[in-house]
């Protein structure tokens with residue numbers, strides 16, 4: 001039995017007719033760049049997230065970059081973010097010529113620790129960029145309180161968290177701007193790249209709208225250098241079909257996560273994902289942590305792989321230790337929680353169509369490997 005980390009074909013076969021006709025509709029229309037499909041999808045995502053505006057762009061990375069530019073992040077500024085995320089998060093900061101400043105995570109949630117944020121604030125600090133990692137919302141109340149106190153912008157990286165809720169509100173709607181990714185493996189995945197900025201701030205929406213078309217508010221009138229970064233009309237049409245299923249798919253992911261939790265809770269040495277109360281995660285990834293030092297994560301990975309079970313480590317090297325950030329002058333030990341997470345986390349197969357029998361099989365394989373490991377070492 002092969003079990004992939006995520007199964008995009010299973011999802012497609014469940015909605016094939018709707019998808020195929022949406023693609024045909026766009027091809028027949030001849031309108032491939034922006035136009036009615038993109039506009040309709042933007043309106044639908046704004047309504048879904050509970051924001052006034054949504055602007056479709058070419059990727060989640062571009063969404064972050066343009067949202068930060070719209071918040072007037074520029075050379076000499078500092079933006080505080082987590083070292084335990086995908087490079088796109090800090091890359092967006094650096095691409096604004098600003099300095100990414102890392103603050104360690106809370107190992108319980110893998111998200112940026114508000115206590116660590118306060119210690120990093122100085123006169124140059126302009127914004128906080130929390131990531132809702134694996135689909136678990138960051139500690140937004142504390143983050144927004146800190147931001148208000150120091151007059152900072154907050155931009156949420158919601159790439160893994162579309163549909164997740166924090167105290168009854170969708171992530172992305174909680175701060176100045178939320179950045180979405182439609183990379184195929186995300187909760188709402190396109191058949192290619194795509195991204196979006198959601199916001200309640202009309203100036204941010206207008207600026208991102210202009211930046212995505214070469215810094216232009218009127219055709220051939222340019223107030224700044226921008227980007228060629230639009231959400232493709234074909235992808236928008238596909239995503240409109242999928243958006244209608246997103247709540248159901250996320251609910252199915254949450255119920256798979258509960259089954260994993262229940263089966264894995266009997267195992268010593270394994271930490272299952274923590275879920276804050278008043279929070280609904282989007283469960284983009286189901287990530288466990290091997291907190292018993294006798295359990296070797298990479299051996300477990302190999303063993304699962306030999307049984308046809310695909311896993312992934314998000315992320316094996318914290319950003320402060322990446323070559324590209326040598327200029328920030330960090331060393332091993334600077335962010336101990338993030339470094340511990342990089343050694344101990346393992347993401348297991350997670351998608352709406354994942355079968356209960358498959359989850360039982362995965363847990364059975366984990367159990368037998370853990371028993372062997374512990375026996376060999378005692």
Ligand SMILES: *Cc1c(COP(=O)(O)O)cnc(C)c1O
Pocket residue numbers: 059060061062085086088089131157159160180181182183193194195
């Ligand atoms: C996927 C991802 C991004 C980037 O999104 P793209 O659409 O691939 O550019 C940014 N941040 C995080 C946390 C992600 O997982």
